[in-house]
């Protein structure tokens with residue numbers, strides 16, 4: 436059974452709402468346009484789709500994200516998702532540094548570390564081992580020395596435990612981190628796990644972010660995965676703010692000069708080809724890694740390795756200024 440055959444099982448009026456459909460290892464993932472539907476009809480449609488698709492040969496599991504054109508306006512921070520197609524490309528590093536750089540521009544920024552499989556923000560932002568308190572059944576973000584309040588999967592579970600979670604549990608845990616006491620926070624950066632799985636689907640259907648930043652390294656394979664991540668946001672009607680190329684070129688530890696052993700411009704060219712804005716490149720630099728490991732993100736200092744983060748943050752701040760006030764939490 437291929438994806439088009441799966442879609443053909445749905446009545447025309449429902450098929451017309453399918454923004455994307457993917458079948459991989461027996462799991463069907465659909466993003467459906469829920470615009471104009473009342474909540475009860477939305478739930479009914481979701482169950483019907485799960486049943487019809489679940490009955491098809493070769494489908495063992497169905498995941499559905501229902502997305503609306505616009506999330507209903509609610510008070511709370513503006514949500515920005517930071518995603519990547521694959522792990523290890525520097526998404527957490529970029530998220531932390533962008534938060535610090537935005538804070539230095541006067542923005543009130545928080546981070547949700549939704550990377551169930553490798554929560555690293557408590558280390559990068561230096562508040563590891565602290566547990567968030569709960570007030571009125573909601574979590575209270577944990578402050579960090581750089582002025583960035585944080586809620587992380589790493590605060591909730593012991594390292595490695597979440598690895599055994601089934602997908603929906605990860606989605607629910609992320610919902611707790613976002614639906615928390617973010618009073619006073621204007622912008623909430625969501626450090627997503629790599630890929631296009633359950634956490635991303637929960638994000639799209641429950642907390643439609645105002646925009647998404649995609650991180651990639653220059654290699655072709657990483658780029659193809661990044662494109663896939665961008666497609667998911669696209670099908671969820673989340674504007675892609677832009678692509679950032681990380682580990683692009685090598686920064687000389689003594690003079691800071693950047694050379695390009697892997698070639699240059701791959702991500703920018705890919706962004707150009709797909710019409711996605713290119714936000715900039717962050718070089719591969721030893722100081723960036725050691726600063727993260729030591730809990731002092733580069734963007735908090737004034738070294739040359741801070742500059743590219745500030746340049747990307749400036750563009751993000753400009754983009755935020757074009758957005759209506761108030762977010763989705």
Ligand SMILES: Nc1ncnc2c1ncn2[C@@H]1O[C@H](COP(=O)(O)OP(=O)(O)OP(=O)(O)O)[C@@H](O)[C@H]1O
Pocket residue numbers: 519521522523524525526527528529550553554555628629681682683717718719720721723724725727728
């Ligand atoms: N520009 C850079 N220069 C040097 N090291 C970097 C750079 N960006 C990230 N790193 C290092 O690469 C490793 C992976 O980065 P990071 O954890 O941010 O990636 P990630 O995409 O969030 O990974 P995962 O999805 O597995 O959590 C870390 O050790 C980090 O310090």
